[in-house]
Amino acid sequence: MKFTSRPPAAKVLSVRDLRKHYGDLVAVDGISFEVSPREIVGLLGPNGAGKTTTLDMILGVLELTSGEISVEGIDIGMHRSRALERTNFAAVYTPLPGNLTVYQNLKVFGLIYGVKDLSRRIEDVIKQFELEAFRDVKCGVLSSGEQTRAGLAKAMINRPDLLLLDEPTASLDPAIAVDIRAKIREFALSGSGGVLWTSHNMYEVEDICDRVLFLSHGKILLEGDPKTLPSEYGKENLEELFIQVAREPLTIREIGTS
């Protein structure tokens, strides 16, 4: 099959009316959002709100009940491999296979993503994430901080248009977390990629995200700039707003509609 060249999409990720039901249980209930190039979007919400379910559907490892997802204008349902070639991810619960070294994992995933000039790219990301000393060390024996850096090196090996991060700094000490956030911000600013980020660390979200989406019971309750959103809802900071969304989502809806 031959594909014609396509103009660059205005949005790296476009999600339309996305739903996921497990029988009677509604995990994601008709959400729509977009991520633009060079934008970092925070996907926030209490446990069970549907954040990871949403990421899993974007990654093609969970079938949608209905809706549409496209990466750089490519529908993930119709052209899964082409869409995922432009995507990558890192998640705290999915470390790289511990039985391969950092280099071996980067080589295997670089081949899967079809990275050009792979050897040079591997050296670049090893240097970028300061993994030189662990190049030939099995990922399973790395500390959690080192594993996170190795996972991010893998996530950036193909210079993705869309980077999905599920609590990437959850197991890191504050000093390392600052470095990791800086690298992710650098990724967003230096290229044309967008980032969709989930985190429970509201300080981090306020610091790094350009826009946030608050999810509760599978629906987007709020959307806006993390620096101004709390004051719009009469809260001191994002953490207070998060707590209200988690405990009293109905009151947020009422404020939003009044």
Place this chain on the structure above:
Amino acid sequence: MKCRRIFAVVLRQFYLIRGSFSRVVPLFAWVTIDVVLWGFITKYLNSVTASGFNFVPVLLGAVLFWDFFIRVMQGVTMAFFEDVWSRNFLNFFATPLSVSEYVGGLVLSSIATSSIGLLVMLIMAVIVFGLSFFGFGLLLVPFLFVLFLFGIALGILASAMVLRLGPSAEWFVWPIPALISPFAGVFYPLSTLPHWMQYISSLLPPAYVFENMRAIVLGKAASGSDLLVAVCLAALYILISGRLFVRTYRHAVRTGLLARYSAESVS
């Protein structure tokens, strides 16, 4: 289907085996033990029977073929289990890798690992126990081909079973060759079996291989139609097991099992 993605799956297996003594040894240890054990049994039987019948090609040849089949099947399942054990499904299937490329990589890995086992068995059987393959002639090729195809089919089927039932279902996989062997007639003619078992045997490609192998050793001609049936059956089983694996994968994607694959979530 992209070759580089299939190569990536094979390369992962190569890295795992190359860097691990405990993965290298099983490639040839069990087959060596089997050839040595059955080699001496056949020598003993040759010495105590006055008939002059040569047990070496019948028993040792059968052991060698059967071990090859097991190595092929386990070559697929072991490669699959590496991803189960390291919880690698989300890493792999959240990439452009397709399920057919993944299974293709498992099959190629199995070809490589089972070839090592076959080579070791052949060297041991020929040099130490004087097993001659000249008697089988060119039929050695279809014999091994049928066993290879059926080993691949069962390996894919067993992997689909573990994908569906969870990591703990691994223990259903190991006895599969032992369950099949009485019906396959590895060491005795199928006529020895009761009729109901013979019906089951007629559905198993290895049964045709071992029946014809014995025919050649006894100086009779091998049946071309038998071997054709065996090849067709084995090819059919590969198609069925491949489709089953894809269906199981799609079920796992639909229900969320793939994203949360663990003993707790699946069982």
